[in-house]
Amino acid sequence: MKIIFDKVSAQCSKIVTKNYSTSFSLGIQFLNKKHRDPIYAIYGFVRLADEIVDSFHNYDKALLLCRFKRDTFEAIKDQISLNPILNAFQQVVNKYKVKIELIELFLESMRMDLGKEIYTEEKYERYILGSAQVVGLMCLHVFVEGDTESYEQLKNPAMKLGSAFQKVNFLRDVNADFYQLGRNYFPGVNLAKFSIDEKLAIEKEIAAEFREALDGIKQLPKSSRKGVYLAYIYYEELFEKIKKKTAEQIMGERIRISNAKKFALMFGSVVRSSYNGI
Numbered sequence: 001m002k003i004i005f006d007k008v009s010a011q012c013s014k015i016v017t018k019n020y021s022t023s024f025s026l027g028i029q030f031l032n033k034k035h036r037d038p039i040y041a042i043y044g045f046v047r048l049a050d051e052i053v054d055s056f057h058n059y060d061k062a063l064l065l066c067r068f069k070r071d072t073f074e075a076i077k078d079q080i081s082l083n084p085i086l087n088a089f090q091q092v093v094n095k096y097k098v099k100i101e102l103i104e105l106f107l108e109s110m111r112m113d114l115g116k117e118i119y120t121e122e123k124y125e126r127y128i129l130g131s132a133q134v135v136g137l138m139c140l141h142v143f144v145e146g147d148t149e150s151y152e153q154l155k156n157p158a159m160k161l162g163s164a165f166q167k168v169n170f171l172r173d174v175n176a177d178f179y180q181l182g183r184n185y186f187p188g189v190n191l192a193k194f195s196i197d198e199k200l201a202i203e204k205e206i207a208a209e210f211r212e213a214l215d216g217i218k219q220l221p222k223s224s225r226k227g228v229y230l231a232y233i234y235y236e237e238l239f240e241k242i243k244k245k246t247a248e249q250i251m252g253e254r255i256r257i258s259n260a261k262k263f264a265l266m267f268g269s270v271v272r273s274s275y276n277g278i
Helices: 004-022 023-031 033-055 061-078 084-096 100-112 119-146 147-170 174-179 196-217 220-241 245-250 259-275
Strands: none
Touching: 004 023, 004 033, 004 084, 023 033, 023 220, 033 061, 033 100, 033 119, 033 220, 061 084, 061 100, 084 119, 100 119, 100 147, 119 147, 119 220, 147 174, 147 196, 174 245, 196 220, 196 245, 196 259
């Protein structure tokens, strides 16, 4: 029976999430139970694409990504896939009417990671839109459960949150991106001579986006509000840790938050959510 395969597919997405992201997994636990499998499915899909461009160095990445894109859209059209991750994802897309345009934008941003892009301001914004903001919008489709008015109202804050998260990731991973993968996402910035002024300018952008995002989080349905807020708290903590480092320090090390600290943030977010009206 397909119901068994669908259950296995959901479990596979959950396994992928838990193995790749402790912080994201913790946030999902704060969501209403009905939203957990759909968000696991979205993360599983995003993670597979990300792995192709970031990790499979001894394989033809362009070919793998092309096949993945083809298989994704066939799964959505046929409403089934023998790839359990794509089977779980297509269910979310079809059930919550996730816009195909969002998936196309995401996969286009993954394609951009295949080459040595020189990021202009326009390309930088397009990459953040595809790699982060549209993922937030996919999740928003699940959270509002088809309510078009709520989706449109929360669309901009969701995009700001995705953008802030991605820019924090850029700063956290700048060492590996630049020295191992040859990537520099920041337009007009010479990472070989990364300066404190350039770092501060990026941090100013992130801080402004965090402020706008928090207003949106407060308007989310209760079923998803605390889970998204926990993710916000985690990234805010990571951002604060990055801000305390010099430009030279973040070019020399990957800034991390220990699992013990993540669990402390999880419990602390319960208190903070009440204090902040969440």
